[in-house]
Amino acid sequence: MKIYIPTPLRAYTATLDAVDVPAATVSEALAKLTEQHPGIQPHLFTADGKLRSFVNIYLNDDDVRYLPEKEATPVKDADSLTIIPSIAGGAPHFDGGCCL
Amino acid sequence: MLVLSRDIYDQLRKHGESTYPHECCGVLLGKSDNGKNTVLEAVPAGNTRTDSAHNRYNIAPVELVRIQRQARERSLDIVGFYHSHPDHPAQWSATDFAEAHWFGCSYVITAVQEGQAAITNSFLLTGTSEEDKQFETERVEVL
Numbered sequence: 001m002k003i004y005i006p007t008p009l010r011a012y013t014a015t016l017d018a019v020d021v022p023a024a025t026v027s028e029a030l031a032k033l034t035e036q037h038p039g040i041q042p043h044l045f046t047a048d049g050k051l052r053s054f055v056n057i058y059l060n061d062d063d064v065r066y067l068p069e070k071e072a073t074p075v076k077d078a079d080s081l082t083i084i085p086s087i088a089g090g091a092p093h094f095d096g097g098c099c100l
Numbered sequence: 101m102l103v104l105s106r107d108i109y110d111q112l113r114k115h116g117e118s119t120y121p122h123e124c125c126g127v128l129l130g131k132s133d134n135g136k137n138t139v140l141e142a143v144p145a146g147n148t149r150t151d152s153a154h155n156r157y158n159i160a161p162v163e164l165v166r167i168q169r170q171a172r173e174r175s176l177d178i179v180g181f182y183h184s185h186p187d188h189p190a191q192w193s194a195t196d197f198a199e200a201h202w203f204g205c206s207y208v209i210t211a212v213q214e215g216q217a218a219i220t221n222s223f224l225l226t227g228t229s230e231e232d233k234q235f236e237t238e239r240v241e242v243l
Binding site: 058089 | 154155200
C-alpha cells in the first residue's frame, strides 16, 4: 500500500512524497515505513511508542483513531494511508502581543 | 521568503474580512525551494472552531487530506497556511506556536481591524522537532 508523506516529513524519506510498503494492517504499514526510513520514527511516535497527538493518520478518507479496530484495521494493497499533522492556532486571548 | 501573486495576496486578506469577526483559515499550495515558498494557489478552508471562532482556528484533518490530494494531482505541495487575527496584531501567538508542526512551511497571519484587512505577516517554521522549533519572520514578496 501507499503511504503519503506530508511536506515537513519528506526530509526523513529521502524527499519521497509517497512510500510503498507491504502490509496487512495500519500498524504494520507504519512499522514498515519506520523500518525503511528510521528518521521519521520520532516525528510520528512518542518515546513510549504512542502516535503523537498532533499526527493524524487517515486510511483513505477515515481517521484511523475513529475506526473500530484503530491501528489494527486490516488494509489492502489498493488502500492508501495519509500522514497529516494538524493545523490550528489563533489570536492571543488578552495581550494582543506575540510570543511565549 | 514567501512569494505570491497580488491576486492570491488579496484573496487571503479578503477571506479574513469576509469571516470577520471570526478567524479565517486556508492552505497555501505551491513549490518550496530551500527556504523560499512560492504560492501558486490559496485554498480556503473551513474553521472547525465554531466554539471560539473569534480567536481560534482549526482545519479539519480530513479537509487537509483532500487538499493535499488535490495538490498532489497538480504536482504542487502544501507550502504554508494562512489565518486571520480579528482585532489583534499580525503576530504569532503562543497558541499558533504550540500548534505549528509543519516545518519548512509559511504561516501567514493577517490582522483584520474592525473588518478591514490591515498588516499581513509571514513566519517560517524552522527547526527539526517540537523541541527546537522556531518561528522566523520572513519577507513577503507580492508579484
